[in-house]
Amino acid sequence: MYQTKYHKPASIDDAVAALAVAEDGKVLGGGQTLLPTMKQHLASPTDLVDVGGISGMADISVSDGCLTIGAGARHADVAASSVVRDAIPALACLAGGIGDPAVRSMGTIGGSVANNDPAADYPAAVLGLGATVVTNTREIAADDFFEGMFTTALEEDEIITAIKFPIPSSAGYSKFPNPASRYAMVGVFVANGGSGARVAVTGAGQDGVFRADSMESALSSNFSAGSLDGTSLDADGMMADIHGTAEYRAHLVSVVAKRAVTSAV
Ligand SMILES: Cc1cc2nc3c(=O)[nH]c(=O)nc-3n(C[C@H](O)[C@H](O)[C@H](O)COP(=O)(O)OP(=O)(O)OC[C@H]3O[C@@H](n4cnc5c(N)ncnc54)[C@H](O)[C@@H]3O)c2cc1C
CATH class of the missing domain: 3.30.43.10 (Uridine Diphospho-n-acetylenolpyruvylglucosamine Reductase, domain 2)
Structure with a gap:
């Protein structure tokens, strides 16, 4: 004890x-x-x-082309929010697919992003949308935030207060869930915006969430599922466990990425 x-x-x-x-x-x-x-x-x-009782910590708002979600917002609240559904429907859909109702009614976006589980859903959205993680001391770009499995750029005792998501022209998320936990075997978030396409993959990489460069290039030329036909990911660096081999996960990324693009368009 x-x-x-x-x-x-x-x-x-x-x-x-x-x-x-x-x-x-x-x-x-x-x-x-x-x-x-x-x-x-x-x-x-x-x-x-x-930090759940802090005023404003779970607020959700839109301003200047940005959707801001307080770190204390629970998954169920994000899924049900009309503000999120209007601004980035794929994000509401992602939140509604996390775990089960009990997990969604307690788990928070800040906790999920701080934890950076390699099979969690939110890290794919944060990286795929090029979001900014706001803390009590600074703002951290998504590209600098996720540093590896269960590792982030957060300092000891640094508190995430909100996540700022730029609103894209279109975005989609698809995951192949583990049937027991609902964590992602593979999850892919795609976003199409002013500076081209972004593709973030969760559940597959040994180092946690990552961007798929070859898919981003293909989708930046033509944002359609068909443009991913010639792209494939190397099995090197993919996770392998009792649920699937590295080769299986690499193949699954292509399948799930096409579904994400289809849902976006
Ligand atoms: C059965 C089950 C199924 C699940 N399925 C999924 C799934 O399908 N997809 C998915 O993505 N996740 C899933 N999860 C995880 C769930 O989404 C959790 O909510 C999430 O991992 C952690 O969020 P939390 O708010 O509960 O954080 P906590 O458990 O309270 O904290 C987790 C970590 O984050 C830190 N932390 C929390 N809040 C902050 C903050 N504001 N600033 C800085 N650090 C902070 C804590 O100190 C701790 O280290 C599942 C969990 C369970 C139990």
């Missing part, structure tokens, strides 16, 4: 202060990953700083 102190700060400043004095403090989002990890004694923080 170990003791953990629970904090419910009313502001980001209070959360930062609580983390600063904690011996081994952790930010608590929806607890869908952190609490099971604690139950298994894989983590034993001295302090849990629950």
Whole structure:
């Protein structure tokens, strides 16, 4: 057994202060990953700083061509939000496909992005849309944020406050879910915007979410599923586990990418 102190700060400043004095403090989002990890004694923080009660933390708004989602917004809220559905329908669809209703009613976008599970859905949207991760101290471009499996550019005790998504002309997400957990065996987010196409793949890479350059080039010339016919990804660097080989995942990326483009157009 170990003791953990629970904090419910009313502001980001209070959360930062609580983390600063904690011996081994952790930010608590929806607890869908952190609490099971604690139950298994894989983590034993001295302090849990629950950012869920901070005013404005779950706000969702659009301004200047950007959709901003507060880090505390739960997956179910993003899926149901008319603001998200109007601005980037693919993002609402992605949120509605995460896990099961219990996970969606507690899990938050900030927790998912901070955790950077290699099979999580949101990292594909953040990278595929070229979003910006806003924290209590700075703004981090998606291309600089994801640094590898379960690793991000976040500093110790840095708190994600929101994610800013530029609104694309069109976007689509498709995933081939693990039938048990619903995590992505492979998930592909495609976006078409002013500066060309972006393609982000989750569930497949050994280093977590990544951009598929060859697919981006093909789609920037012609944003259609058919333009992906000649593209394929190397199995080198793909994950291999009891659910599928690296070759299987590489093939699946092509299949799922075409479905994502079809859903976008
Ligand atoms: C059965 C099951 C099925 C699932 N299926 C899927 C799925 O299909 N797709 C998918 O993408 N995910 C899935 N998940 C994961 C789910 O989406 C979680 O919600 C997510 O991984 C973590 O979000 P959370 O808000 O619960 O974070 P928490 O568990 O509270 O925290 C996770 C980590 O993020 C940190 N953190 C939390 N919030 C912040 C913040 N604002 N700033 C900085 N750090 C923060 C915590 O300190 C911790 O290290 C599943 C989970 C379960 C239990």
